[in-house]
Amino acid sequence: MIVFLLKRLANAALVMVAVALLAFLIFRFLGDPVELMLNEQASQAQRDALRIRLGLDRGVVWQFLTFLGNAVQGDFGISYRNQQDVFQLIGERMPATLELVLVATVLSLVIGMPLGVYTAIRRNAPVAQALQFVSVVGVSLPSFAVGILLILAFSVTLGWLPGFGRGQVVQLGWWSTGFLTPSGRSALVLPSITLSLFQITLVMRLVRAEMLEVLRTDFIRFARARGLRDRTVHFRHALQNCLMPVITITGLQIGNLIAFALVTETVFQWPGMGFLFIQAVTHVDIPVMAAYLLVVSFIFVSLNTVVDLLYAVVDPRLRSDVVRGGAGGG
């Protein structure tokens, strides 16, 4: 288990270094930040001073190592645009994105899994077929369209829910949460539905496909031959054996959700990291872009590692501390 863990961590570290290199290369290829930051009347002395302050006068390798060293300590430099510490900037926006993604993930599992089981067990029932059809729409509808339609229906026409912003937030240390106030919670509804719609259909279709696969296996047939009740066969035996791919996809999709949140955040003016990134792109604010890239990759890689470890929790065959016994024939 320890060896497995160390291996996974080494892999993760390697991936992060590679991503850092990419993030660093953005600096090299997106033009001279000094030109972008100062206006055309700036003197050569002012340019040089800024160049030295940003560390742009040193060699490439030195710059990368410094970048890496600083990044590990959470220092991503200062924003070109508003001269603020980038890490702090992202830190302020991260809770908004993570809360949105968390709610969307929970929604997708809580709604998607039962629907998947239902459509697999009753695959010829009209309701199941209708769900299958609707899910195709869910998969193919772009999230900005869904967002705009939801705003139109529930904020503009019916006026039930807020269509932009995060409502009132409560500060818990450095974390700002919208869960604790009524306006914060109601502000979460539409964006999280928008973000999770694709996930719900994805989870549903995944669970359905896996269930159909598992229901054909010998051990399910044997469970039926043992006279177990349908409920036991479906939920205890079949669903549990579908969970591996669901965990994988959900884990990986959390990364995607954070990335896709960019669109949803823009539609709902949600003050998260994605919204920050879009602003950074418009202003060629490279440190913010690089830091965003690193932070999102870090979350991605961490999730992947956690997913690998979770496998061992669900599947006893992957637990190396369970000694392989039963040597010799029967």
Added chain:
Amino acid sequence: MTAPAAGPVLEVRDLEVAFDTRHGRLRAIDGVSFAIHPGEILGVVGESGAGKSLTGAAVIGLLEPPGRIVGGEIRLAGRRIDDLPPAQMRALRGREIGAIFQDPLTSLNPLLRIGDQIVETIRTHLPMSDREARAKALELLVAVGIPAAETRIDHYPHQFSGGMRQRVVIALALCAGPKLIIADEPTTALDVSIQAQITGLLKRLCREHRTAVMLVTHDMGVIAETADRVAVMYAGRVVEIGPVDEVIHRPRHPYSVGLMASIPSVRHRAASLRQIDGSMPRLDSMPTGCAFHPRCPRCLPRCTSERPALEPAGIARAACFVAAEAPAHA
């Protein structure tokens, strides 16, 4: 030996199983009749596709759609069971009829401890507390010859060898004290050295509990060692049925003759094994008359148009015009 005082445990009469397809109805089992008495082991042999396993599946009510029973009846201890509603049939499975499947490696749920799988089966059928059921599970594991059962009960299926897993499967089939066991190729997936142990175990346990067994296999060696009577199936029909010694040493039906001649013998080394030319007809192109006539070395003119019924031939019964006139020998 075939007529004890009590009636038969299983009585199958004129069973017909068919698949309704777009190209019409395909009759996979066509008028099969046999009976099994308490403590008796009936071997069912035939090549792949003869309908052996399908007959077993029909008896435990686990035919895969679109396959269904379209004629005849199945009686368990005198009570008709082929027309029971699904819920009652479910309660019967595992309680009155146990099942053993071909591949012990895939018959058990990989995510549950074997003890839990036995306990869940016991508690589905018998009014026992968790502790009582566990004690009974332990007893069963000892009875089927699992060494160190007290610790093995908490192990997962992957920690057992194939032969050990088949012992666990046998324990599962026996756990509610069924009257009948359907064993579908129980030794086919095992090493030859393990096969004899498993058939020996099955035979001993069924003798002790007076459980009737329908042993489906294509392995004549297993039949010769284990069964009391044997039914030879060909193209969805029983072509010969009788005491095992009689059918093996004095087969009447030309198909049985061919089947017995194709068994390799260790004692008599043959230059080459005899085989039956041709292959079994497809369901959608059944020949008229006797289904075996295109491959039969002793085909008569009437065999191509008339279908022979199962008639007494010696102390066995065979469905063959030739066998009824003069006994054949291997």
